[in-house]
Amino acid sequence: MTIFNGRKAKISGTGVYIPEKIMKNTDFEKFLDTSDSWIYERTGIKERHFAADGERCSDLAYNAAVAALNDAKMSPETLDMIIVATNTPDSTFPSMSCKVQGRLRAVNAGAFDVLAGCVGGVAAIQTAVSGVVSGLWNNVLVVASEKFKDYVDWNDRSTCILFGDGAGACVLSTSNEGEGNFISSKISADGTKHDFLSNETENSGDPHVIKMKGQDVFKYVSINLPKFIENFCEESKITPENVDFWIMHQANTRIIDSVFKRVGISIDKTLLNLEQYGNTSAASVMIALDESMKKGCVKQGDKVCFVAFGAGMTLGALLYEV
Ligand code: COA
Secondary structure: OOEOOOOOEEEEEEEEEOOOEEEEHHHHOOOOOOOHHHHHHHHOOOEEEEOOOOOOHHHHHHHHHHHHHHHHOOOHHHOOEEEEEOOOOOOOOOOHHHHHHHHHOOOOOEEEEEOOHHHHHHHHHHHHHHHHHOOOOOEEEEEEEEOHHHOOOOOOOOOOOOEOOEEEEEEEEEOOOOOOEEEEEEEEEOHHHHHHEEOOHHHHOOOOOOEEOHHHHHHHHHHHHHHHHHHHHHHOOOOHHHOOEEEEOOOOHHHHHHHHHHHOOOHHHEOOOHHHHOEOOOHHHHHHHHHHHHOOOOOOOOEEEEEEEEOOOEEEEEEEEO
């Protein structure tokens, strides 16, 4: 099933937290055999932000959560559930969501984390919407937060230049007639490709360090994502041309260009911000969502499609009517 059935769920507010510290492509030239032009031409990235010393993934998540609650004009006590998507937690347990719940004093909310690679933001929203439309929850805080600073291999020039730190959040609530409405969602997986992008101990000797088969990831996404988007649109009873705006996972501008060309989507129908942030993994669609809302890229009644892809390999999409 792709279509949500039951009550309606809307986005009540969005927020982000981007750490202050900026690392430019030229900063990598000081310790790696690389260049600003190579990185920019191959990825579209110019700079990325990294957490300050002592700033944890849960701190980024908390700051984004506060911003989203302020935007929604809601107090933490109104939340029934807090879901945090991350691949770079402070600790495997307790969950990042429990740390956020405790700091917010969200005394009525349960909490759990979602671990789903760069599809984590879409997976967390899908889970939250499912809870709202089924009647399980009324108000859910969804956060996606990443602190890659501790997870990249600073000697691997093909991976460390890609990722950045940041967090995005949104509050999802029950919706009335004429308000926002999540229509459909889909996540697909091909676990036979799990070794394309991983941080497994046996691969690297270090449980944290990212190992990636960059060309395999690039090819897999360029070939499979267009078909996935077309199928998702068909199952959602919409054509790609009738989607007003696309919230894309920000991994590489060349991937977005190639996927858009294959599906026939104009690049004007999306927002690209990986030039400033790099790949913030699960957080990237949440950051792009907040920016798109605040910049007025979407207006009431627009159909907005979220698209993500990542380790697994997984592909994910959501359709939302603003
Ligand atoms: N600076 C300079 N040269 C670099 C480099 C860097 N930062 N990183 C790799 N290279 C070199 C390689 O060592 C290789 O050199 P060689 O030909 O002497 O062996 C050459 O560039 C080409 O490497 P290749 O891996 O074929 O480059 P590419 O065009 O595929 O670009 C990526 C590499 C990682 C940018 C690209 O594969 C990519 O973006 N893949 C998708 C990754 C992704 O999006 N992951 C997240 C998914 S959620």
